[in-house]
Amino acid sequence: MARPVYRRLLAAALGVALVAAGSTSASAEPIQLVTNHTCAYPLIDAQPAQVTRATDLPEQVTQGRRLDRAPMQSRFLLGRQVAEMMRLARATSVKVTMVSDIRIKPVVGPARPLESETEIDWISVPQAPDDEFEIVFNTYLAPLDFxxxxxxxxxVYDVFLNLTLRRSDGSIVIAHEVHCMQDPGQDNLLAAIRVAAPAAPANLRTTDVGIDTVELAWDSTGQPAYEVFRDGELAATVPGTTARVSGLLPDTDYVFTVRSPQSPFSAPLSVHTRPRVTHHDWNLAGAATLKAAHTSVALRGTLGVDHDVLTGNFTADLKLDPATATMTLNGMFPATARVSFTPIGKMTGTFRTARVDVGITLSNLTIFGFPLPVAPCRTTAPTALDMSSVNLTMAGSFTIAPFTGCAPVTNLVTSNVSGPDNPLEVRLS
Incomplete structure (x- = not known):
């Protein structure tokens, strides 16, 4: 057995800071137990001795807990005759090792010994005939599991002392083991500890819900580990009071419970994972500049976005309201037209960049205030709107293709409206 050397503490009632490190249990109660013994010494035969043990074990602990350190102080009163024997041997100091027979009876299974051995290095032998000889040992019981x-x-039962006597010149006089038998009929119960089942974890909650993950938290019950169950099956074992469960399906209902290995289950928690594709409806407002016509048209409409959260891509249905453009053709003919941007297919992209093809149609065309009896004229090819997005503002530029179906002013419209580098900006709300 290991022999840690502790500093000697002699006489006086000495308090010991007894803390069961790392334990969570009911409040510890000071314990003091006095037992009488009869020790067989060399030369003087049987002599009485008294052992006073002080410790601070809890009255109750939670099942599964471990008390890593259970400190104990033992004050061993040897008596005047023992000191006299040492003086007769002309010993001036003594080194003592004490081994206590201490046994723990668990709830299940036979009693087993607890390691309790400590050593006091050289201490002086009392020289006055009436001096009592008391040695104080500070030790720890071996870790306790419940x-x-x-x-x-x-x-507690018998005590074994290993005495080594030394004279002032350093020579060893006696090295002898002394067996101190506990006198029969005494109360030798040092502690009775109730072991209670741990409570079920409470306040199970989500801290984050994703597409395929759920992050959970709960209140501690003082246990070293917890088991997380998903739909009745073990999903994770964690050392703390948080867990991240992954591998889930998007847009799916799950039921989670938590327990420590010894406790009942927590109340169930229903969680619905986020869908992979989310839908958002936006209003948009802005303007498009028709560079060749030296005018702009107001843009208003809606954008219905289906966003893939995993990839970041989206598809969207764009709808733009027709707007009236006022312009001067060839720098001399005042004209108005109803301008319609008609999406061809869906807008695609991300929330950083997006693209949609549109057809541009001019209707209700007037020159000098007189309506022209023409069929709606339209661009000969789709116009690509390539836009980038910052803070819900989408901006870009586009090229307007030549027009057709505008007879008798097709060439006039094309030369005054078509062309590249037409800025566009809209804001989503």
Missing amino acids: PDVGEVSIK
């Missing part, structure tokens, strides 16, 4: 619900008892 795997089952019920009551655990810890009892």
Whole structure:
């Protein structure tokens, strides 16, 4: 067994800071147990001794907990006769190792020994005949585990001392093991500890819900590990009070519960994962400049977006309201026209860049205020609107193809409206 050397503390009632490190349990209660023993010494035979043990074990712990350190102080009163024996041997100092027979009876299974050994390095032998000889040992019980619900008892029995006597010149006089038998009929119960089942984790909640992941959190019950179940099947085992469950399906209902290995399940939590494709409806407003005609037209409409959250791509239905353009043809003919941008297919792209092809149609054409009896004239090829987006503002430029169907002013319209570098800007709301 390991032999840690602790500093000696002699006489006086000494308090020990007894903290069961890393434990979560009911409040610890100070424990003091006094037992009487009879020790067989060399030369002086049987002599009485008294052991006073002080510790601070909890009255109750939660199932599955571990007390990593259980400190204990043992004050061993040897008596005047023992000190006299040492003086007769002309010993001036003594080194003592104490091994206590301490046993723990778990809820299930037989009692087993707890390691409790400590050593006091050289201390002076009392020289006055009436001095009591008391040695104080500070040690720790071996780690205590509580795997089952019920009551655990810890009892103390015999003590074994290994005495080494030394004279002032450094020579060893006696090295002897002393067996101190516990006197019969005594209360030797050091502690009785109730082991209670842990409570079910409470306040199970989501901290984030994604397309294929869910992040969960719950209140601690003091357990070292928790099991997360998804639809009744174990999904994760975690050391803390948070978990991230992945591998889920988009737009799907799941039921989660949590427990520690010994506790009941938490209340169930229903979670619906986010859909992979989300739909957003936007209003848009802005303007398009017809560069060759030295005019602009107001743009208003709607944009219905289906957004793939995983890829970031979207497809959208664009609808633009017709607008009236006022212009001067060939710099001398005042004219008006109803301008319609008609999408050909869907807008595609991301929230950074997007593209849609449109056909441009002019109707209700007037020159000098007189309507022209022409069929709606339209561009001969689709116009590509390539736009980039920043903070919900989409901007770009486009080229207007030549017009057809505008007789007798087809050439006039084409020369005054068609051409490249026509700016466009709309804002989504």
